[in-house]
Amino acid sequence: MDLVNNYGSSDEEDHQETVGTMTKSSIQINATPDAGFDNNSVGIYTAPTATELTVNVPYDDMMRPVYGPENPHRDPRLATQNILTGHVEQQAISESDFRTQMRTFETYGFARDPSLGSNNLAGQTGQGVMGTGYVGNLAAAAELGGVSIYDSIPKAMRPNQGAKKKRMAKGDLSVVDGENAYKGPWAGYNDDKTLPVQAESEEQETAKEEQVETGKEEAAAATTTTTEGGEMALTAADKRKKMMEPGNEKSIFHGESEFDYLGRTYMAVPQDTDVNLLGEAGTQECFIPKRCIHTWAGHAKGVSAIRFLPKSAHLLLSAGMDNKIKIWDVYHNRDLLRTMIGHGKAVRDIAFSNDGRRFLSASYDRYVKLWDTETGQCIRSFSTGKVPYCVTFNPDEDKQNIFLAGCSDKKIVQFDANTGEITQEYDQHLGAVNTITFVDDNRRFITTSDDKTMRAWEYDIPVVIKYIAEPDMHSMPAVTLHPSNKWLACQSLDNQIVVYGARDRFRMNRKKRFAGHLIAGYACKPGFSPDGRFISSGDSNGNVWTWDWKTCRILKKFKAHDKVVMNTEWHPHETSKMATCSWDGLIKYWD
Template sequence: MSASRGSGRLPTGFAAETFISDSTFRQAHRAVDGGSGTNSKKRKRESKGDSSIVSGAGAYKGPWAKYEQVRPDAASDEEYGEDVEVEIVYEEDEIAPIPEAPKKLAGTDYRDTDAEGETSEFVGSQEFDYQGRTYMHVPNDLDIKLTGERGDIKNYHPKKLIHTFKYHQKAITQVRFFPNSGHLLLSASADSKIAIWDVYHQRELLRTYSGHTKSVNDIDFNPGGTQFISASYDRYMKLWDTETGKCLNKFTTGKTPHVVRINPSIPHEFLAGMSDKKILQYDTRSGEMVQEYDHHLGPVNTITFCDENRRFVTTSDDKSLRAWEYGIPVPIKFIAEPYMFSMVRSSPHPSGKYIAFQSSDNQIVVYSSTDRFRQNRKKSYRGHNVAGYAPDVAISPDGQIVSSGDSGGYVCFWDWKTCKMWHKIKAGDSPVLAVQWHPRETSKVITGDGEGRLQYWD
């Protein structure tokens, strides 16, 4: 960049970097210095100034400090003004690098879980028994039969705490008993961990599953219990092997899954209710999405299979209920009344005729799960407080007792027929979010609260 003194032009903007040879540079240098004779004078720069002064005398100029205009003694003003071109070379100041801010993950930041890798660790006292069987084997040395038909066992509401399982550091989001036998217990937590426990014998922690980077929302066993699916706020759904802890497959659309359910009749397919209002159907063998149900107007909260798993019912933040034929992306029933609130958790009745929903207006409502899908107005279970949380609702295996968590730390039990509350148990001070009945026992219930405690009641 050059500026002619005579024309009064001044360099503005930025100095473009240029590459020149040594000889060319020396020639230009001599031209500015007025030759390399004894008359030549070195051009001086103004001082760079003090970096703490912004304006006025002694202000910081840095690399923008000007050169004094020096001309050869022999040259006249006119000659110098017309003939000599002054080349202004800008020196680069060394700028200290700005230290990087410490990397902190905000609540909305997502890191890629591929980098994390999935790990699982057996932490129990003994991985194999004397016959080489793992914890997957249903124990038969107990005074209760855990295999075969359940029979007509009547359920009673529990009265006292018999055991507390402690491992999770944050709130329990979901618990699941091992299908049919109930000899194992799977728990998911907001600390991003999943754990499996022994329900009988030592009641110890058996295995942990790590691989999610954010809170795990939901878990669901396949009908045989050999695998389970997990959904997390890190936007991934992962399929795990229950016995080895290996992650068999993972699925993501970039949106948060709120609820996952494996189809009991087609164990290699599952449904996921997403934050972007869609219900997605995946095939775990190929890892492909095979169907998309896109009619809701808000994030999907519950998915409940009914009618021998040929249909399913979904609810959403749009305060509506929709029923679908499995595999057909058009709702067969749509219910949205002005008095309805969003329904956040659900539980099918063992008879297969009803579904109970946790409604956000502090009540549990019941809808029929047969052709009509109408609300049963006679059944409303009140007396607990939901208050911004989504406590689970669970119905006893004989279908006679409805139970629910409570934001005040209670577990509540109602009679299915009369809708009267049996009683409340004070489980702690933090909200009880997860509740499940043991599939074989008469009065055993597991609860999970906001402090990471799993409590077993009888």
């Protein structure tokens, strides 16, 4: 280039030197894309695969190229797939049209093609098969004119019209049996595959009865054994059935002697304790128990209920799911004193009389039995053929021979214990009766049922005087009367204890509600301290909860058992003693 620039003409003019310069271009090429690294602190970015925007992203930032390494093993075809096997497009079709075509396809076998982006021969959306606009059975679509499930079509063109069943001939009225026998309006269809039931003859019935009797005898012979003396030994089922029958009850005394050196039984109130067991209950100030001081273990299965002996409370009565009832000593050695055996199934409820000399037991074997507390003898058995869920004596002193039982047949049955007869029935409930509680100086009683209602009755009058049923009410399988006799604490199945008045109005006290525990459908019976300051209840996890009666605050929760705690009974003369029973088969005494 320098030679060209320095090249001169051939003329003899003065030689002028030419200086050559090269201009530098101002355009620069940058191969790195602008990915927005300069403002990472305030920049907003979205994932490349995102289909929705949750924030407002500027257009410039949204259109920036994707930066970062790519997966070399990713199939490029997966970029267009939104399901595992391919790509599904969303179609703009209403729910009503979709359901119409779906039901049309299920009924007739064809439907309109809902695909977008193409038109059929009639100009409608969706090309369909061979431009017809339909998918599925094209012959049926052409025959029926492409109707939908909601269009009316001629009766002759309806599918399965020719498949109508035809009845068989009625037969001849004079023919009783055999061919052409009279069937009348009971004649079947020609293509009916079921055979008519033939009446058995007398010979066949007699043979079948003999066969059944023979089978029973063989089964009885197979399930019985012979003793050395040649007598037939009963099986376990026969023993249980025999025990359920009245008159086969028995009692076992577990102590060394039933009488002491003065000829007194365990019914005598001990005088060598530091507590006045004959004083008035509730006069002492009560406190919440803190530790377990004794455990009674004797039931083979769970314990469903416990009751202290009225007035003195020096004995404890327990009902077990092992069909047994036991009496325990609360003071001295706290031993097992007596076991009553007489029920064939689990015992659900027990109730003492006012003096504690007798008690009732209700069992799933459909019997209510009256027992003598001192001797353990069964005095009388009562049964209506239904399962008694709850039982209680009339608290009046002159009516200690009357008791009420709530049964599974929705009735409350009133018995006379002296005669064994039913004297009254209360049958207004719509479900099994769970509890019976006497209130208002024993002139009335309150019942709760599985029908989620509470009803108040006048004693000996089978008419409801108060009907309580609210939409938010649940079944209340356990009820306890406050020591002041003014309130009822009801364990509701929505995991709370609700309170109702026990006077004339029987209204719910909305200000008192005790919650926090989980009963999970169990009939956990609430308990009150003798002075009425505390209310307690077990739960399904084996815990015991204690609330303050006035403030409804949770005061204490402690682990008492391994399974559900069914009962918490406060000792009426002690300041802080409580007995609890559970389905783990244990009874614990707390102080």
